[in-house]
Amino acid sequence: MVAALTLDGISKRYGGFQAVSDLSFQVEKGSICGFLGPNGAGKTSTLRMILGLQPATSGRIDILGADDGRKVRDRIGFLPEERGLYKKMTPVDAIAFFGALKGLPLPEGRRRGREMLEQMGLGEASKKKMKELSKGMAQKVQLIASVVHQPEFVILDEPFSGLDPMNQQGLEAMIRALAADGATVLFSTHVMQHAERLCDKVVLLARGRKAFEGTVDQARATSPRFLELEGALDRNAVAALPGVSAIETLAEDGAVSTLRVGLTPGAEAQSALRAAFLGGLDVRRFQMKEPTLHDAFIALTGDHPDEDQSVGKTDTMEAAR
Amino acid sequence: MSRILLIARREFLAYAKTVGFWLSLLAFPLFAVLGGAIPVLMKHAEPQREAVIVDETPAGSGLAAAVRQALETERGRGDIAALRMAAVPEAGTAGGDRVREAAEKGGFDAGLEALKKEAPRAAAGFKTPKRSFELVEAPADLLAAAPGEARDALARRYVDKDAPEGERLNAVVFLTEKDGQPGARVWTGRATDDVVEDAVRDALKSANRSRVFVSSGIDPSVVAQTERFRPEVSVFSPRAASGGEVSFRDKLPVIVGLAVGFLLWSLVMTGASILLNSVMEEKSNKILEVLLSSASATEILTGKVLGVALLTVAVLGAWGGIGAIGLMASVPDVARDIGSVLLTDGLFVWFLLLLVGGYLMYAVLFAAIGAFCDTPRDAQTLMGPIMMVLIVPILVMQMAIRTPDAIVVKVISLIPPFTPFVMAARAPSGPPLIEMIGGLLGMFLFAALMVWAAGRAFRAGALSDVKLSWKSFMGAVTGR
Numbered sequence: 001m002v003a004a005l006t007l008d009g010i011s012k013r014y015g016g017f018q019a020v021s022d023l024s025f026q027v028e029k030g031s032i033c034g035f036l037g038p039n040g041a042g043k044t045s046t047l048r049m050i051l052g053l054q055p056a057t058s059g060r061i062d063i064l065g066a067d068d069g070r071k072v073r074d075r076i077g078f079l080p081e082e083r084g085l086y087k088k089m090t091p092v093d094a095i096a097f098f099g100a101l102k103g104l105p106l107p108e109g110r111r112r113g114r115e116m117l118e119q120m121g122l123g124e125a126s127k128k129k130m131k132e133l134s135k136g137m138a139q140k141v142q143l144i145a146s147v148v149h150q151p152e153f154v155i156l157d158e159p160f161s162g163l164d165p166m167n168q169q170g171l172e173a174m175i176r177a178l179a180a181d182g183a184t185v186l187f188s189t190h191v192m193q194h195a196e197r198l199c200d201k202v203v204l205l206a207r208g209r210k211a212f213e214g215t216v217d218q219a220r221a222t223s224p225r226f227l228e229l230e231g232a233l234d235r236n237a238v239a240a241l242p243g244v245s246a247i248e249t250l251a252e253d254g255a256v257s258t259l260r261v262g263l264t265p266g267a268e269a270q271s272a273l274r275a276a277f278l279g280g281l282d283v284r285r286f287q288m289k290e291p292t293l294h295d296a297f298i299a300l301t302g303d304h305p306d307e308d309q310s311v312g313k314t315d316t317m318e319a320a321r
Numbered sequence: 322m323s324r325i326l327l328i329a330r331r332e333f334l335a336y337a338k339t340v341g342f343w344l345s346l347l348a349f350p351l352f353a354v355l356g357g358a359i360p361v362l363m364k365h366a367e368p369q370r371e372a373v374i375v376d377e378t379p380a381g382s383g384l385a386a387a388v389r390q391a392l393e394t395e396r397g398r399g400d401i402a403a404l405r406m407a408a409v410p411e412a413g414t415a416g417g418d419r420v421r422e423a424a425e426k427g428g429f430d431a432g433l434e435a436l437k438k439e440a441p442r443a444a445a446g447f448k449t450p451k452r453s454f455e456l457v458e459a460p461a462d463l464l465a466a467a468p469g470e471a472r473d474a475l476a477r478r479y480v481d482k483d484a485p486e487g488e489r490l491n492a493v494v495f496l497t498e499k500d501g502q503p504g505a506r507v508w509t510g511r512a513t514d515d516v517v518e519d520a521v522r523d524a525l526k527s528a529n530r531s532r533v534f535v536s537s538g539i540d541p542s543v544v545a546q547t548e549r550f551r552p553e554v555s556v557f558s559p560r561a562a563s564g565g566e567v568s569f570r571d572k573l574p575v576i577v578g579l580a581v582g583f584l585l586w587s588l589v590m591t592g593a594s595i596l597l598n599s600v601m602e603e604k605s606n607k608i609l610e611v612l613l614s615s616a617s618a619t620e621i622l623t624g625k626v627l628g629v630a631l632l633t634v635a636v637l638g639a640w641g642g643i644g645a646i647g648l649m650a651s652v653p654d655v656a657r658d659i660g661s662v663l664l665t666d667g668l669f670v671w672f673l674l675l676l677v678g679g680y681l682m683y684a685v686l687f688a689a690i691g692a693f694c695d696t697p698r699d700a701q702t703l704m705g706p707i708m709m710v711l712i713v714p715i716l717v718m719q720m721a722i723r724t725p726d727a728i729v730v731k732v733i734s735l736i737p738p739f740t741p742f743v744m745a746a747r748a749p750s751g752p753p754l755i756e757m758i759g760g761l762l763g764m765f766l767f768a769a770l771m772v773w774a775a776g777r778a779f780r781a782g783a784l785s786d787v788k789l790s791w792k793s794f795m796g797a798v799t800g801r
Contacts, residue, residue, distance in 0.1 A: 053614060080607070082607040084607030086331075088338075097327065100327050101324055146611075
């Protein structure tokens with residue numbers, strides 16, 4: 001597949017703080033790529049470099065055939081992590097204005113804006129001022145404003161943050177629709193479930209370095225599978241089962257305990273279960289657990305995706321080119 | 322529409338749609354009209370005071386008659402001035418002067434006739450100015466009372482606020498003479514109301530002067546003539562437009578220069594402050610990053626500067642238009658003279674260039690500062706010292722009125738941050754062309770440097786959460 005975005009050995013340093021180190025990955029045209037990592041992992045810095053808002057300290061970026069995002073900014077849609085629109089503008093005017101900045105004629109921007117607001121259930125709010133809208137509504141308006149010009153490449157920085165579950169579902173549907181229409185979508189998040197449901201590909205980032213690049217299934221495969229066993233279980237007997245690599249006690253109620261049993265990569269859960277029953281272990285309940293992307297992230301990086309890695313970031317600001 | 326024009330359009334409309342913009346647009350002309358109208362309205366609204374004069378001077382002194390005459394003469398002067406003022410808008414200053422001369426020679430009626438001839442429309446609507454007080458007949462009991470405590474007690478009763486309506490007086494004036502020196506004792510209803518007191522004091526001075534002259538054997542008509550005498554002082558200068566005698570037209574350029582200097586200062590500061598607040602609002606509302614993903618920092622900065630410039634031009638146009646109409650209606654001669662000053666030697670173009678350069682310098686600087694700030698308090702770190710420096714041109718401009726060629730004025734007018742204002746004040750006095758061009762060149766070079774530096778600082782500030790300080794600001798400019 002043709003790559004819409006290629007990062008080749010990108011690094012970013014703010015004074016004494018290394019935000020991104022030697023990052024390389026590709027996003028194929030028409031795909032949905034999740035850019036995953038905890039807060040402070042370097043996601044926003046990378047996205048800003050892709051957009052050309054900040055220069056890379058070293059490395060090369062190719063986006064839509066250009067070596068600088070600014071050269072193709074009209075073909076890119078961007079939703080920043082920290083959102084805001086002019087409070088005194090109406091949603092339709094705001095959408096048309098940002099569309100016009102991307103080359104869409106104002107009347108067409110207004111027409112599309114009204115249409116998209118209607119589709120998102122915001123028809124009633126289209127003539128209100130932005131300051132009168134709820135946070136969820138304003139976020140939808142901003143998302144529309146970032147894609148109203150029908151960009152080829154859409155970059156969404158933490159698009160799900162601040163949205164309630166209903167709106168998160170709506171946004172997921174919208175991202176799928178964008179990709180179905182041929183747009184390439186790159187979105188950053190630290191919530192793995194969204195990426196699991198949406199992405200053709202994920203790039204995991206921890207402490208400014210790439211930890212993984214591939215499909216969700218490939219990511220999961222890097223993580224051990226688990227068995228959850230409940231009963232009056234002897235830990236030593238469980239440890240002796242074939243393929244068992246680790247045991248964690250999840251709950252204990254007298255003699256009955258719930259154990260989370262980690263399996264070595266490639267080991268079959270059925271073999272371990274069979275051995276348990278043949279060995280007469282008191283297993284009252286068992287459950288096979290496939291690893292999640294969250295598990296894969298921990299396995300790949302040793303970090304937790306919900307932790308904040310921005311600690312230690314200096315106050316040094318980006319100097320303009 | 323280009324991105325710059327789109328941003329400029331949004332910036333313009335964002336402010337032009339606010340009530341505050343229309344209020345500030347109308348506030349200046351409104352206050353100018355009120356400033357002129359309020360004293361007139363107050364004068365019209367003032368109650369007609371009634372005062373009496375009681376002569377306590379020795380019989381035959383003639384002081385009371387002389388005081389009454391002096392008061393009447395003063396009122397006559399007021400009437401003549403009113404006649405002239407009425408004539409000026411229609412007949413110009415020369416016509417007004419002719420009406421005044423006719424009134425001085427032939428009295429009020431002759432002046433009114435001259436007004437009818439010079440300015441018929443003004444004459445049709447002319448009303449004699451309202452007197453600040455009228456002299457009425459003194460009550461009989463007051464005249465009959467013995468001078469001293471009894472009379473004062475009566476005077477107190479007449480001016481008291483509890484005196485019966487129809488009897489109440491605003492002032493009672495007792496004319497006195499002690500050792501040949503005229504004086505007066507004035508009872509007034511309000512301690513702070515000194516209208517009658519001032520008029521009586523002036524009248525006494527005049528009456529005394531006349532009496533002294535007459536007692537010295539000078540013909541009373543000569544004294545009256547001397548009182549009316551108004552010296553004609555002519556000023557000559559080789560720099561006068563006529564080549565000799567200095568006229569009001571010769572002094573006008575300095576006044577225009579100072580006025581334009583102050584106007585430029587206030588316009589530049591207003592425009593730059595609007596930009597500062599606008600960028601700060603975008604920064605605090607997290608709009609700058611979205612904007613930066615859609616347009617370059619230069620485009621955003623240029624668009625915003627242009628939008629606010631259009632706003633400033635709209636305000637300037639409205640004020641200038643209203644001012645010009647007002648001047649044309651009230652003092653057409655002066656309006657014509659101001660027009661001719663602005664058109665002489667392309668002065669208007671110089672002013673325009675100074676406005677552009679000045680606005681550019683401060684607008685981009687303030688916008689760059691705004692990119693670092695979420696609140697006005699954040700901006701204070703840099704704005705405080707900048708505003709202090711900006712007081713310098715205000716002080717120097719006043720100096721430039723009398724001595725536009727003073728070395729300190731010259732030097733300061735060539736320092737780029739001050740050039741727009743101080744050079745504007747100097748320009749009408751005809752400074753050497755080399756200084757004008759040098760000043761402008763320096764200003765535009767400095768403005769270009771500011772645009773470059775502010776562009777860098779703007780982009781860095783827009784994406785940064787760093788606290789604003791001189792160090793961080795300069796770090797953004799230098800890229801360290």
